[in-house]
Each structure stands twice: as structure tokens, then as C-alpha cells.
Amino acid sequence: MRRNETLLEMLLELQVLDRVPRMGYVLRGVPDAESITEHSWHVGFLVWALGGRIEGLDRLRALEIALVHDLAEVRTGDLPRVAKRYFAAGTQEAAEREVVDELLGPLGERAGELMAEYRAAETLEARLVKACDKLQLMIKVAAYERWGAGWLSEFWDNPENFPDLGIDVVRELFDELRAEHGH
Amino acid sequence: MRRNETLLEMLLELQVLDRVPRMGYVLRGVPDAESITEHSWHVGFLVWALGGRIEGLDRLRALEIALVHDLAEVRTGDLPRVAKRYFAAGTQEAAEREVVDELLGPLGERAGELMAEYRAAETLEARLVKACDKLQLMIKVAAYERWGAGWLSEFWDNPENFPDLGIDVVRELFDELRAEHGH
Amino acid sequence: MRRNETLLEMLLELQVLDRVPRMGYVLRGVPDAESITEHSWHVGFLVWALGGRIEGLDRLRALEIALVHDLAEVRTGDLPRVAKRYFAAGTQEAAEREVVDELLGPLGERAGELMAEYRAAETLEARLVKACDKLQLMIKVAAYERWGAGWLSEFWDNPENFPDLGIDVVRELFDELRAEHGH
Amino acid sequence: MRRNETLLEMLLELQVLDRVPRMGYVLRGVPDAESITEHSWHVGFLVWALGGRIEGLDRLRALEIALVHDLAEVRTGDLPRVAKRYFAAGTQEAAEREVVDELLGPLGERAGELMAEYRAAETLEARLVKACDKLQLMIKVAAYERWGAGWLSEFWDNPENFPDLGIDVVRELFDELRAEHGH
């Protein structure tokens, strides 16, 4: 793949993000699994829906982080968690920077900075997006089970899927979700 | 369908937005057509990518409008343009208000206000989202043609698909798109 | 979209009806949901299978009504019930007439008359098709549940999905369906 | 598979006809290929659309034949033409009778008689359905090519795909189709 030289070429390439399925669901037999684009929209919506209840949040920056947090996957595909054991420390960051530079060059530095903030997970905004990334995961799991999927209990068993990262409204939603839909 | 009483029930219902295809593409024989969720994300991304170049824009509000502008379709499906002849003046607005109230009740008034602002298309923010709604349409059409679709020329022939609404960066992108990918 | 000037152009356009999914199922998470074409065939088959047991029925006209009753959807897509709140009184009829005129012009008046008869739901033939339209809906719901779908109980709860319109053989099938597959 | 003992059990089984793809298209790389149900509806529609122009036609019986002509495929799947070399003379008829008897038993003799009339292809009604079976095939091929399919020229090269069986309106449509869409 080449470096995108114009905004338009970059926008055309991004359309393919809709065809990249979230592998965690695919590997559990879910038909028509969610795309990265769909996941990204739902995370953004969650950030927006919860953001008004979180004091001191910069809502614009939180939305920006949600918008870009998975963009590199238009070139890498979605890596299920287990694949991440492959990465030596620091290599993912280096590689992601390179992908972002080639893919999103026409946007300048902004996207890369937001993605770095997301990875660091220190600011309130980055923590909120990280928590919503998992909250959306588990809401989708509950939706798939409601629609008929049968092999998703492993998601409920994994405590890493329920990170509140110190944000109260997220913890409350996780609790409610587990109480009403958990196994 | 019922009124959503809790935030969680609303979030679960919204997951199905991923299964609602954009009918304009379906009715032109495109396989695996874009979902409303995907369209909404791409519009949001465009608003963000172009927003920095537009003076006086409230970027947060523009992103919020993009996020919610098609939400009613989780209950109505996507209505292709021709279906809109069905609506007597004022009925769409009244019905959309009702849908939003039942669907998004747990969020309070905010979503309804943003959707009304979008429909009115008077503020700079609403105009930008409206223009990006069509810009994304035509970028996707160009992507589908690149991937092999063959029956989309009608989209290029319709001047209503290229509204700049007085925003320069949008007009420039439309011009570039037509010059490089148009028929 | 344009007015079809020849029979052949009309027939080519109608092929796309196979890609229009029945939105009621889609909005409940069913994968590979039935198309309008498929629904129309099953309604026709029901009309034929039950028609021999109904005294005084004009079976040819009943089949003709079944064949065309949903044809406008090749231009409008399938509108789920909730979307129909959008229509002011009389506007749907007016718009459907226009769609039929542009879509089916090469066939002359016949299709429009049959669709009007269906909407009026007064003749025995129209009532049979209307009842079979719902009977097919509920038989498909039962089939989807048998195949593994999980979120369709709302269909069983809605009394409007079980109209016998005074036709005995329909009522008997509805009763049997509810007794053996209902919730 | 079992013999259907009730009308309802038969109707439930028939819903699966929507999942049986027409193999001729599948074996030529067409995505989302037409189902048997869809093919059957389009053949019925053609019979109806052309029937008014054919003198002496029993339109009800022609529609009935169209409705049932491919029903056995809900148990056998769709056999592409080449597979039919497998059948020794007379075996297909015998087997089809058995399938119909088990599948459509609750309907009595009627369906079997209509299918036998179709196979014999002697009456005007059966000839019309047989010609429309191929006419629909080639209209769909033209539609797929319009939508972007690329490997269908073999269909245009095969003279067996253009049988008019002595019916003028069919021949005219075949001629028009070849003139405007043929290779």
C-alpha cells in the first residue's frame, strides 16, 4: 500500500473499513459480525451519551479519540487479543505510527496524537474511550445473544472486558449489564 | 416497539442499526451495502477532517449532529429518496420527534434538538453535516465503482448529490471527486 | 429514477426486488432476512394452497393481487410498520399510484387497479391476500425461531399479526400456528 | 426427511426455499445469487405480464404451473444443467413424483399434476412457463452484468437459453434482450 497524497484518496481508502469484521465475534461463529466502522460509531455514541454526566471532561477531545482509535485497522485488519502476544514491547507503537503516517498523512499530526493519547490511557478522555471500547464490546455480545448467538460465554468470564477505569457511570452500566444479561 | 425506559435498553436496541442497509445502494445491486451505522461514522469523520479548515465552526456541536442525524432509522429503516414523496408537509418532523422520544428518551431532550437543527439546515454546523451527508454518499459511490459495481451512474447525474451549502472545503472536494471519479 | 418506457426495462428493474430485505426481520437481528420477492411468492403460494377451500373466490384475481401487492417496494424499500406513522391520510395512496405509474407503466392500468383493490381490502380476494400477508409473516417468524433466531417474541405478542378477516381456513391456520409455535 | 402430515408443517418447510441458491449463477461467481423462491416469483410475474397478450391462454392454470414448477428443489437443491446428465431416462420423473408426494402431500394431487404438465411441455400454459423460465434466466443475467458481474458470457452463447416455444411475445422479448444486452 502507498502513502495517501490527497485527502480524497485517503477518504476513499477509509471506505473499506466497513468490510473489516471484528475478529473476536467471527472466531466465535457470529454471522454478519460488526465492522470496525460500526464499532467505532458505537464507541463514539457511548462517549457522547455518557459524557454529559462526567465532570471535567473535554467532550470534543473524547469524541475525537473515539473517532480515530481503531483507524489503523483499515490497513492491518482487526487483531484479536491473542494475536497481540506477538508484539515485542514498543513495536506496536512504532508500527502504528508508521501506518497512521502513511494512511492519514493528509490530516497532519492530529490523528497520531489522539491515537497516542488513547494508547497511553492516562487522560480522563482516553480512559473514557478505553472503557467504552469494552462497554460497547459487551453490549454487542448481549445483543448477539439476544438475536440467537450461542458461543459467547467466554466474553462474560473475562474480567478484562469490564474495566471501569475509575469512571462511575461506566461502572454502573457494566453492573447493570452483568445483572441483566450476564451468564 | 416500546419506549426505552433505561439507557442500557436503548443502547442494546441501537446495536441493530448495523443491520440496516442504505437502500439507495441496495436498489442499485451493490452487494454488502453500507449500514446506517457505517454511513454515520463516515459523516462524522468527514465533519472532523474538514472542520479544522472552517472558520467559526463549533466542532463539538457539528460532531454531535453527525452522530445522531440518522438515528431514527433504527426504527424506520432507511427510506430512499423516492419514498419521501410519501410524506405530507410536516408529517415527517412530527413522526421523527415521536420516534426519537420513544427511542432516545433516556437521553432527554438533547438528541431531538440536534436532529431538529439538522433538519432546519440553517446553522453552519447543520449545513456542514448536510453537505457531508452527500459528500460521503458520493465518495462511497466512487469506492463501490472502484471495487466493481456497475449500475451507479445515476448518482453522478443527479445535481442534488453535490450540495456545497456555501462551504468552500466541501465544494473543493466535490469538484475533485467529479474530476477524478465522475462519469 | 425514471419512468420505464419498455416492458424489458421494467423487467430488468424488478430483478432488484430480490435485494430488498423485509425490514421487520432485519430490525430484529435475523441474518439473511427474506426479500420482498420471497415474501411475495410465499403469499401467492398460500393464496393458492388455501384458495381451493374458499367458496366463491376468484382464484385468478386473488393470485394477481398477491403477485403485485408489494411491488412498489422496488422503489421505496420495505417500510416497517412504525414508519407508516409518517404518512398523513391519503398520501400513501397518492404516492403509491405515482410509483406504480412510473415503474409499471408498460403494463397499463391493471397493476394499479389490483393494488388499489388490495389497499381497500373489501373484496374477498383482497381480504384473503391481506390475511395471507400476515399469515406468511408469522409462519416465517416460526421458521426463523426454529432455525435459531432469538428476538422475535414481539411478533407473537401483537394481535394485529393474526387477522383472519372473516376467512375460516385462515383462522384455523393461525390457531394451529399459535398452539404449536407461539410463545 | 419426513412426509409432511399437516398443511402447516409443509408451509414451514417451504420457507427454506429462500435459502436455496440458483447454482448456475453461483458457479459463475455471482455474489448473493437469486434463490429458487425469487426465480419462481419472477417467472410467475412474467407469465402474468405476458399472459394478457396470448390468445387462448388459461391464465390461472399458467400461474399455478409457474408457482409450483421448481418446488421439488426445497428437498433436492437446485441442480445445474450439467448435473442432469446423471439421470437415466424416466428416473427424474419417478423421483420428482416421490418428492412431491412427501413434501406436498397435504395439498393432494393438484401440485403433482401441474408439475407433470410442466415437464411434458405440451399445453400452451406449460410452454409459456417453460419459455418464461429461460426468459427470466436471461433477464437476470443481464441484470447481474449491469450490476458488475463479469463471467456470464457463456449464458449468452447457449442457444438453449432462448426458447420461444412458438409464443410470439416471448420471441420478441428474447430478440430485444439480445439486441440491447447480449454479447
Added chain:
Amino acid sequence: MRRNETLLEMLLELQVLDRVPRMGYVLRGVPDAESITEHSWHVGFLVWALGGRIEGLDRLRALEIALVHDLAEVRTGDLPRVAKRYFAAGTQEAAEREVVDELLGPLGERAGELMAEYRAAETLEARLVKACDKLQLMIKVAAYERWGAGWLSEFWDNPENFPDLGIDVVRELFDELRAEHGH
């Protein structure tokens, strides 16, 4: 279809085997049903995984038989069991030979000999592949049920789906499968 004159033309045609679904699953409402290619790989894998435990087995020949055992289906599609009643004695063999000759001509006699050995089911190698053909069927049924499918119990009820053909390791796996996943 034509006779393949070159190895390359044959290899290109074989790519379409991926689009041929296994009809037994399709006719039971399974979405995204396994392709013939996928079935063939899994049978090969089983033969390999079990082969080391079977004394006197020619593992290469067993793998070769697994590789080709369903190849004719790239021209015939997958025939569900019931369709096989259609074949008069001896006709399937004759037709399959002809298909193989036209399809796989560039490979010479080898593929045809392996397929004949498979059909005869006398050698240890052929018996192992035949048993694994069913073992893979039932393992997939168990997987589909785990993923959410609901209408597959008929497969468990049919004793013909559990042939061990005198091979101990196959019988043990069938027993374990029935004990842990059977109905």
C-alpha cells in the same frame, strides 16, 4: 461448460468450489453454510490427524482421496442425500467419470482413479475417507449448534451419519461426539 485444456484454466475453474454451499446445512436454515472446499479441507485434516493411529494405512493415498473426493461438485453443485434417489444404478458413476474427464483432464487419469476408489469404499484408505466424510459432517453440526443453530436434530437421529467402517479411532470419536454433543 467446456473441457479444460490447460492446467491453469482448470485451476481457475476450481476457485468457484468455494461458492458451492453444502446443501444439507442450507436446507436446515444455517446461515453462511460451509463450502465444498471447506468440507474437503476438514476431511483431509481429519484423515491426517487420525491417520497416524491406524496401522497399515497409506497416508499419502488417503490424503489424495480426501483432496479429490468431492471435486465433481464444482460442476454439479452439492446434491443433498435425497436427490440421490434420482440416480438409476450406474448412472452416477458414468456421469461422474465424464465430469472428471472434462474438468480435470489436464491431470490425466489419477483423479478419476482416486474417485473410483472412494466410491468403491473397499480399501482401508477409501474407508477412512468415507468415515471422515461423515465424522466431519457431525462435528460441523455440533459446531453450528454451539454457535446458535436450532434445526439440526435430524442429523443426530440418522444412524447413517455415524459409520465407523471398522476403524477404531473413528468409532471412538463418534462415541465421544454423541456423548458430549448429541441430542
Added chain:
Amino acid sequence: MRRNETLLEMLLELQVLDRVPRMGYVLRGVPDAESITEHSWHVGFLVWALGGRIEGLDRLRALEIALVHDLAEVRTGDLPRVAKRYFAAGTQEAAEREVVDELLGPLGERAGELMAEYRAAETLEARLVKACDKLQLMIKVAAYERWGAGWLSEFWDNPENFPDLGIDVVRELFDELRAEHGH
């Protein structure tokens, strides 16, 4: 994911390999892209079809390598080439060994040895499978273009997609493919 303790549990997990799409095609807009299982079968078939013409080849071991060469992807998904920049030297090997150990434990050491031989690409058998891995890639690209895909020219431009690794019959096929289907 857990370590598979029994052969049966391992076989059940492997069924999901059919749902893992080859990301290189997905990221280029191909609908219904090939699965890893399908790719693996075609590579095995190529190895078998060409193997008879290669002197000194251990055909059984070559087939075994083809069978297992992509198996780790049932846990990692398919990583497009660009994603491999992520890996620090040696980390992929270490991680793959771990995946294989957990996934294929019930098979003992054999699968891991074959995969190591494949990665090393030194033996004739491993070189043949590696060359066929790319040969199958380019044959599929040619097939997709024949079926209508439009955005695959990048594959033809990349010299790394045409490795003959010193094997004559492979080089001849690559030459023929480029001459007849290349851009």
C-alpha cells in the same frame, strides 16, 4: 482461549477457520472473500497437482505442510502483510509456537515441526508450499477479476507475489498466469 485438552475439542474449534476471511481481499473490496480453510485446500490441491512433476519431492510431507501452514490463524485471524511490520524479529515464531501448542496440543509435536519447516523455507517441500501459497493467491486474484472485482491491480504489481523459489513448474504457471490474466 483455553488449551484444547481433547482431539474432539480441537476439531470443533477448527471449524471456525471457515469464518476467517483472507484480509488482503477484504481490504480490496471483494465480497464473500475466501476463507483460510479454502485457501489451505487450494494450496494443498496445487501441491498435489504439481507434485508429480517435481523430482525428489516427498509428496506426503509437502501435503502435510500445506494442510497446517495457516492453522494458527484460527486463533489470530489473518494478518495482512502490512501488519507483519509489527513483529520484532523472532517474536512471531515464539508466539506461533505458543498458539500451536495450545490449539493443537492433542496432536503432539508433529504440527509444530511442519510449521517450523514451512517458516524456514529451506527444504524442497517447504519451498513448494511457500511458492504455491502465492500461486494460489494470484490464481484467486485472476478469478475475482473474472467474476467482476475491480481494485486488485496492486497484487499484480508486487513482485513478491510471484516467487518460484527455484521450482520450474511453478515458474511456468506464474508466467502463463501473467501472460493471460496479468495487467
